[in-house]
Amino acid sequence: MPRLAAASLAGTAVEFYDFFAYGTAAALVLGRLFFPSFSPLAGTLAAFATFGVGFVARPLGSVLFGHLGDRRGRRPVLVASLLLTGASTIAVGCVPSYASIGVAAPVLLLLLRFLQGLGLGGEWGAVLLTVEHAPAERRTLWSSFPQAGPAIGFLLANGVMVALSAGLSDAQFAQWGWRVPFWAAAVPALAGLWLRSSLAESPRFLEIDDPVRMPLVEVVRRHGRLVLLAAGAMAVGYAVFYTVTTWSLSYATERLGVSRTVMLTCVMAAVVVQAPLVPAAALLGDRCGRRPMCLTGCALCALWMLPMVALLATGEPLLMFFGILGALLAFVTVFAVISAYLPELFDARVRCTGASVGYNLGGIIGGALTPVVATALAQGSGRVPWGVGVYLTAMALFSLGCFALLPETRPSRVAAVEPATTG
Secondary structure, three states: OHHHHHHHHHHHHHHHHHHHHHHHHHHHHHHHHHOOOOOHHHHHHHHHHHHHHHHHHHHHHHHHHHHHHHHHOHHHHHHHHHHHHHHHHHHHOOOOOHHHHOOHHHHHHHHHHHHHHHHHOOOHHHHHHHHHHOOHHHHHHHHHHHHOHHHHHHHHHHHHHHHHHHHOOHHHHHHOHHHHHHHHOHHHHHHHHHHHOOOOOOHHHHOOOOOOOOHHHHHHHHHHHHHHHHHHHHHHHHHHHHHHHHHHHHHHHHOOOOOHHHHHHHHHHHHHHHOOHHHHHHHHHHHHOHHHHHHHHHHHHHHHHHHHHHHHOOOOHHHHHHHHHHHHHHHHHHHHHHHHHHHHOOOHHHHHHHHHHHHHHHHHHHHHOHHHHHHHHHOOOOOOOHHHHHHHHHHHHHHHHHHHHOOOOOOOOOOOOOOOOOO
16 A cells, blocks of 8 residues: 555655646746737736646546546556646647747647646546555555645755746846756656556456446436535635635735745745645544534634735735635635545546545636636726635535435445445
8 A cells, every 4th residue: 555655655755746747837927928919917917828728638637547547447447547647748748939930839838738638637547546555544545645645745846946947037038947846857857758658457446347338427427416526525626725725826926916935935834834734634534424524624714714805815825825825724624535435426437437426526616717807807806906805705515515415435334345326
């Protein structure tokens, strides 16, 4: 299990490094390079719109790779999804700006962002491989290791950005510095492929004698309600995470005049504190249940969103750090257990498709729209963007309601990793 968890974690970190590098670049520089004829606000909105395309592609990727995972096994998904995400990320760093090739530049950017999201949509193969190898009494703990990948990927992507931002002038950063994190993706991607190529197939998949011919059709027919509830439940995590890691960068640098190095450091420091708490929250999920942890996390998000935007609006690094940290602690209460919870809702024959489609549909609701909506709500508001806080609070209450309608799946109540309900 340690070796399997480490390999899953490494690959997930690489894929999310790729995804976050784009989000950070969108917040800091892509608007003026690829949409120069737009106003600063419109350019930022356009850059965030290309960021959102990755989330739209993720459910399509989950259908594609979910089909592969349910028909051919979880292991092939790990390699194929990482290869696609890594290649498209490196290519982003090679796209000429609008000044060089005109409208073809944002079109290429859009296409590569779509391919990035398509690859990331298959990342739940790594989660399932860990879940289906893990002992029942520690399933949440072991499956939480891939869930720590986003935090590590974020730190790697933004660590590179901080170093470049601090060491280069604005002109150098805009000219070529922002491309370096995308080119650098080649090294961890190759390492991740090497680690994943040696993993064994899921024992639960090998027990399946009659794989479903059309997993998506079966999921829609038998588990449609579960997929929709799972998507709604996931929305708050995406909304909170991408508000503090993407929108806040744009808001602080453009509206408050905070330097990008200071803001990146604030966000990174909060992620560093949050990341080690993932296994601790997962242990509570094994002990207390998955659903109670998710309900608690949603309630904490609902209570903290208004204080968070008030702290962000101060422009004071320490206060911004505490605002972001509180949001991430509420976020991790949910996401530390979700990697065990979602697969336990679905039958093993369609688990890769059902869990990954539900998870990634939540990304459209909470991740694709949030930076755009938050930017629009903050524009024209006073010093404190209360509209953003209200929007996030409403999203947390919506997800709370979805979790309330889902069943508990903890093995002490459910005999095995099988669906608690057919939906």
